[in-house]
Amino acid sequence: MLTYTIRRLLLAIPTLIAISLIIFLLLDLAPSDPTANLPLTIPPDVREKIRQSLGLGDPIYIRYLLWCKQFFVNEPLNMLEQWFGWDIGGDRLRVLSWQTRSPVVDLIVQRMPQTLWVVGMSYVVGVLIALPIGIISAYRQYSWFDQVGTFVSMVGFSVPTFFTGVLVIVIFSVWLGWFPSIYDTTHQVTDWQSFLFQIKQMIMPVAVLALFNAAQISRFMRASMLDNLNQDYVRTARAKGMRERTVVLVHVLRNSLIPVVTVIALGVPQIFGGAIITEQVFKVNGLGQLLIISIQGGDLPTVQTLTFIFAVLIILFNLVADVLYGVLDPRIRYD
Amino acid sequence: MNEAPSAPLVRVRGLKMHFPVHAGLLRRHVGDIKAVDDISLDVNESETLGLVGESGCGKSTAGRAVLRLYDITDGSITIDGTDISNIDQDKLRHLRPKMQMIFQDPQASLNPRMTVAGIVGEPLVEHMSLSKNERLDRIYELMDAVGLARSFANRYPHEFSGGQRQRIGIARALALHPKFIVCDEPIAALDVSIQAQVVNLLEDLQERFGLTYLFISHDLSMVRHIADRVAVMYLGKIVELAPRDELYATPLHPYTQALLSAVPEPDPVRESQRKHIILTGDVPSPANAPVGCNFCTRCPKAEDICRQIDPEFREVAPGHFTACHFVTDTTRKTAGSTAGNEANT
Amino acid sequence: MLGALAAVAIAPPALAERGSDGHVNIIYWQAPSTMNPYLSGGTKELEAASLVLEPLARYDQDGNMVPWLAESVPTVDNGGVSADLKTITWKLKEGLVWSDGSAVTSADVIFSWKYCTDPEGGCAQSEKYNDVADVKAVDDRTVTVTFGVAKPFPYGPFVGAQAPIIQAAQFADCLGAKAPECTDANFGPIGTGPFKVTEFRPNDVISFEANSNYRDPAKPAFATVTFKGGGDTAAAGRAVLETGEFDYAWNMQLAPDVLAAMASKGKGQVVSAFGTLVERIMINLTNPDPALGDERATAKHPHPFLSDPAVRQALSMAVDRELLVEIGYGDAGRPTCNVLPAPEIYKSTANDGCMAQDVEGAKKLLDDAGWVPGADGVRQKEGVRLSMLYQTSTNAVRQDFQALIKQWWADIGIETELRNIDASVFFGGDPGSPDTFQKFYADIEMYANNFDGTDPESYMANWECKQAPTPETQWQGNNMPRYCSEDYDALVAQMAQTGKLEERAKLAKAMNDKLMQEYIIVPLVDRGRVSAHSNTLGGVVLNVWDSELWNIADWNRMK
Numbered sequence A: 001m002l003t004y005t006i007r008r009l010l011l012a013i014p015t016l017i018a019i020s021l022i023i024f025l026l027l028d029l030a031p032s033d034p035t036a037n038l039p040l041t042i043p044p045d046v047r048e049k050i051r052q053s054l055g056l057g058d059p060i061y062i063r064y065l066l067w068c069k070q071f072f073v074n075e076p077l078n079m080l081e082q083w084f085g086w087d088i089g090g091d092r093l094r095v096l097s098w099q100t101r102s103p104v105v106d107l108i109v110q111r112m113p114q115t116l117w118v119v120g121m122s123y124v125v126g127v128l129i130a131l132p133i134g135i136i137s138a139y140r141q142y143s144w145f146d147q148v149g150t151f152v153s154m155v156g157f158s159v160p161t162f163f164t165g166v167l168v169i170v171i172f173s174v175w176l177g178w179f180p181s182i183y184d185t186t187h188q189v190t191d192w193q194s195f196l197f198q199i200k201q202m203i204m205p206v207a208v209l210a211l212f213n214a215a216q217i218s219r220f221m222r223a224s225m226l227d228n229l230n231q232d233y234v235r236t237a238r239a240k241g242m243r244e245r246t247v248v249l250v251h252v253l254r255n256s257l258i259p260v261v262t263v264i265a266l267g268v269p270q271i272f273g274g275a276i277i278t279e280q281v282f283k284v285n286g287l288g289q290l291l292i293i294s295i296q297g298g299d300l301p302t303v304q305t306l307t308f309i310f311a312v313l314i315i316l317f318n319l320v321a322d323v324l325y326g327v328l329d330p331r332i333r334y335d
Numbered sequence B: 001m002n003e004a005p006s007a008p009l010v011r012v013r014g015l016k017m018h019f020p021v022h023a024g025l026l027r028r029h030v031g032d033i034k035a036v037d038d039i040s041l042d043v044n045e046s047e048t049l050g051l052v053g054e055s056g057c058g059k060s061t062a063g064r065a066v067l068r069l070y071d072i073t074d075g076s077i078t079i080d081g082t083d084i085s086n087i088d089q090d091k092l093r094h095l096r097p098k099m100q101m102i103f104q105d106p107q108a109s110l111n112p113r114m115t116v117a118g119i120v121g122e123p124l125v126e127h128m129s130l131s132k133n134e135r136l137d138r139i140y141e142l143m144d145a146v147g148l149a150r151s152f153a154n155r156y157p158h159e160f161s162g163g164q165r166q167r168i169g170i171a172r173a174l175a176l177h178p179k180f181i182v183c184d185e186p187i188a189a190l191d192v193s194i195q196a197q198v199v200n201l202l203e204d205l206q207e208r209f210g211l212t213y214l215f216i217s218h219d220l221s222m223v224r225h226i227a228d229r230v231a232v233m234y235l236g237k238i239v240e241l242a243p244r245d246e247l248y249a250t251p252l253h254p255y256t257q258a259l260l261s262a263v264p265e266p267d268p269v270r271e272s273q274r275k276h277i278i279l280t281g282d283v284p285s286p287a288n289a290p291v292g293c294n295f296c297t298r299c300p301k302a303e304d305i306c307r308q309i310d311p312e313f314r315e316v317a318p319g320h321f322t323a324c325h326f327v328t329d330t331t332r333k334t335a336g337s338t339a340g341n342e343a344n345t
Numbered sequence C: 001m002l003g004a005l006a007a008v009a010i011a012p013p014a015l016a017e018r019g020s021d022g023h024v025n026i027i028y029w030q031a032p033s034t035m036n037p038y039l040s041g042g043t044k045e046l047e048a049a050s051l052v053l054e055p056l057a058r059y060d061q062d063g064n065m066v067p068w069l070a071e072s073v074p075t076v077d078n079g080g081v082s083a084d085l086k087t088i089t090w091k092l093k094e095g096l097v098w099s100d101g102s103a104v105t106s107a108d109v110i111f112s113w114k115y116c117t118d119p120e121g122g123c124a125q126s127e128k129y130n131d132v133a134d135v136k137a138v139d140d141r142t143v144t145v146t147f148g149v150a151k152p153f154p155y156g157p158f159v160g161a162q163a164p165i166i167q168a169a170q171f172a173d174c175l176g177a178k179a180p181e182c183t184d185a186n187f188g189p190i191g192t193g194p195f196k197v198t199e200f201r202p203n204d205v206i207s208f209e210a211n212s213n214y215r216d217p218a219k220p221a222f223a224t225v226t227f228k229g230g231g232d233t234a235a236a237g238r239a240v241l242e243t244g245e246f247d248y249a250w251n252m253q254l255a256p257d258v259l260a261a262m263a264s265k266g267k268g269q270v271v272s273a274f275g276t277l278v279e280r281i282m283i284n285l286t287n288p289d290p291a292l293g294d295e296r297a298t299a300k301h302p303h304p305f306l307s308d309p310a311v312r313q314a315l316s317m318a319v320d321r322e323l324l325v326e327i328g329y330g331d332a333g334r335p336t337c338n339v340l341p342a343p344e345i346y347k348s349t350a351n352d353g354c355m356a357q358d359v360e361g362a363k364k365l366l367d368d369a370g371w372v373p374g375a376d377g378v379r380q381k382e383g384v385r386l387s388m389l390y391q392t393s394t395n396a397v398r399q400d401f402q403a404l405i406k407q408w409w410a411d412i413g414i415e416t417e418l419r420n421i422d423a424s425v426f427f428g429g430d431p432g433s434p435d436t437f438q439k440f441y442a443d444i445e446m447y448a449n450n451f452d453g454t455d456p457e458s459y460m461a462n463w464e465c466k467q468a469p470t471p472e473t474q475w476q477g478n479n480m481p482r483y484c485s486e487d488y489d490a491l492v493a494q495m496a497q498t499g500k501l502e503e504r505a506k507l508a509k510a511m512n513d514k515l516m517q518e519y520i521i522v523p524l525v526d527r528g529r530v531s532a533h534s535n536t537l538g539g540v541v542l543n544v545w546d547s548e549l550w551n552i553a554d555w556n557r558m559k
């Protein structure tokens, strides 16, 4: 398993380099202009100067190699300096965002907490509610619980979060006044009171996203359970005289979880991608919002860096999913 | 041996297992699949009752229903003096050690995420209070009994061959000292070369532990080899039940006759002289069984009455039961002579 | 930063009023990405920066220039602007200090110019420094800006939120190509304004605290500010008007009924201010008849009936501008009778008669001019029927307007055919397309236009003869009506030579009145900017000429 993992990681390197080039080319081909959003009163020659100052005058391969150097060499060196307090020296230019003129990696680090808190928590909550719902739905297939579960999943899956988001804001912020409609990213949890506030401001975005996540995962769990419930080995377990709980929770569930766990692992990069719409609706201003405003603003270095990091995460979690599969299912053996 | 006078260990009367069929948007109940439709049989202590029939006729369902792996639709099942037909699952659980099942598909019936020791040991944990070491001893003992090397204890099912897997299944079934085992085509999924080994193992074990088998198979020669008495099923019903030799010598029911006529004779001379009864048409769906005799759509002897009245399953000779309008005590000679000619000449 | 801390420590205790009103929450539905207005031309960045960085002079809510860091606004009259209109001399207020306690000097002013005009810096506001030949320090508090050409309006450099003064010490190493590397300075510029940055999260939120070195010891009333960005207009409006989480929301571009419903919750109010954006009807003085071929819609062929001033006047009189505002813009609009509605000093009152709809008057006017209704109710004279094609861009509000106006014109006996053209084509300026607003192959067209800043000189020059789009100019030019008047052209030329503000205002008004009274343009709605603030927030004076937050030092919490 270890050699397998290492081999996969090594293989990932050329893949990622290719991906970074493709992203770069695609972004370069896409019509986008970092000065497009400036007020019309700024004349074309000033715009041209701005573009030149951003380095857009250089040929594409220079810009790509520059990005590679900044991202693969300068950023890691900078990170080492920061973590260990070393002074490696040298004048290194980091990947700079065009919109903010500040290092992209700093922006990402700054936005990571709120995205992980809100989107990550919603994923955890989504999984935690999806699993029991999926299990019970499958075990009591076609019962009213299953019917309601199916309906709720359908709603959760098909109703977009910009609708549910605004709906809960209108109900819980405007009418009832229970929760803030705008997320405070500067809020620091220092004591019980501030912790309560943090919970309060997280409830709505987390609930909205969790509903969406849970809808997907519970369907998956249900299908996987149903697959296994009709397997012969389940009958064997019953014939052995095992308790029903053991039959369902030990035999059926453990086997059903294998594909579900890998699906959950594959979904993790989405957390880092942020939930663009939900972040926008609740003003969480995390990574998803960073990506979307960078796209809107034609901020290529930020878009490039973010998409590349997502690509890394996707590849990484694909590997995690595969390894998990191997760990969980004795029938799968790598090497 | 086949006329053992002792009270039957298993007694089944009027057993029905219907699976409801739902359809439409609201999943309304639109009918039933009558997988097992009113069967009665006894299995005596230490004997092997063979249950044969074509694929889909309801053998597995019958076997599972007898062990109450289903909640049955109707009928009564008494095992070792206890009526288990309506007993709730929790009480039933405590009776499970007495009655076990060996499944048709050794691969599918073993939990892929459990080791051999886990699979065999799990019922021991549940039903016996053994120390860890005692349990391990018992596992080894069982593995020895079915001819598995002890070193395999920590392996997973997928690491074994088909025959070995079936041995695991057998060891598992034996773990709790059962009296009665339903063997649901235990050899159907195996290579011919291994089939004999497993059958011999089952016979050995029967001898050693005084087991009673309900041996389900569609292989008539195998049943002839292992069974003491044989029941023939067609479309959810038992059409004939008789001691083995009698059944093979003088099959009374037209369906049994047709089945036996299809069994190849080892002797080529006799084989060439044999008359084959070819059945035409398809087996009707158990969801939509014909009125009257179940076999009437394909029976070469069917007459009008067959399409109106369901023949009664009755004893036509001592220990020989069948369900056909045209088999009676008095007609037995005629029917017997035909059957006899076919089977014995 | 250390300097700032030290300054806080040694500064005399602030007067009781500064910071006494606690915290104020501002929401912009677009988030600022930097605090350096020279690196971003976006309104959101300019306005966020205006809490910290200030210019020498800025515009008040009426578009009048007011001295800010300067003692006074230099003019030809007070000798601040030279007679040849080539130099302007600014003098800083006495005792000005940066938020770190150091003095503001003419070096900072000169540095700001250098910073923005560095060819490698990509300064978004370099337009403001056009034609500046040199900026020189006269003494510590005085600078002279020299232009390469005569500048009748020399108030580009250092005026308004776009061209503030930045601290030379902080940005010294950030000139040109190095500008983007100065992240700390760009995110936390040291300024002279009422607040200073405590935390800047790009494209998300900014935290400010009161500047303890602010020149007015009693201000600002608020101790801290949260400036949240992002989301959408409706959410920002909701946060101020419905939930009350925020005190101020910027730029509420919402449908009038949506905004009214939010405001009815009683938590806050909607405020509007008006700039120069006017929705107007342009009248084609030339004949757009396709039969004329290449000479269609050119000055060679006067319009068969719109060349009659009586008809043009009747068109204007028949329109109910109040109703248009109510239907289309609500608080974001108001009726106007001028094509130059603002700033205050340029606003004419000579044409206000148009405010009231006068259908009977219009009919009488047409009757008197000899246009009499025919059998089908459409007026005609000598075989010419008053039947017109009315075009505009595709846009729900504009189509509502078209329908209403068509009805009013029908009431006075003028037949109208409506047409709408996709905005990208209509405004696209493609000389090959017959559907551009410049080609004006219709009798009447409607759109909105405005000008940047407060000075109307180039805007009013739009209606010079030579600005008329023609085939020879590839249909470029802004004089859609193809208006041509020697008198008007003379006024334009005169304004280009006049430096005195009052004189300039007089000329601009004269031009506006000429266009209005000849009914070349029929102005409809003055479209403004709308913001919302909580009922407890006092001191808000909405300003379209400068940063909306220009007077945040005066904001306070109403008890």
Ligand SMILES: Nc1ncnc2c1ncn2[C@@H]1O[C@H](COP(=O)(O)OP(=O)(O)OP(=O)(O)O)[C@@H](O)[C@H]1O
Residues within 6 Å of the ligand: B019, B033, B034, B035, B053, B054, B055, B056, B057, B058, B059, B060, B061, B062, B104, B218, B286
């Ligand atoms: N759970 C179930 N739900 C609905 N129908 C079922 C169910 N189990 C079995 N059946 C149907 O009942 C009939 C009998 O099935 P069963 O498995 O008992 O046949 P079988 O005789 O064991 O066949 P084989 O020799 O192929 O194993 C078949 O038509 C099958 O489709």
Ligand code: SF4
Residues within 6 Å of the ligand: B253, B254, B255, B293, B294, B295, B296, B297, B299, B300, B301, B302, B303, B306, B311, B323, B324, B325, B326
């Ligand atoms: S009852 Fe009739 S149909 Fe049924 S087996 Fe006998 S002869 Fe055939």
Ligand SMILES: [Mg+2]
Residues within 6 Å of the ligand: B059, B060, B061, B104, B184, B185
């Ligand atoms: Mg079967």
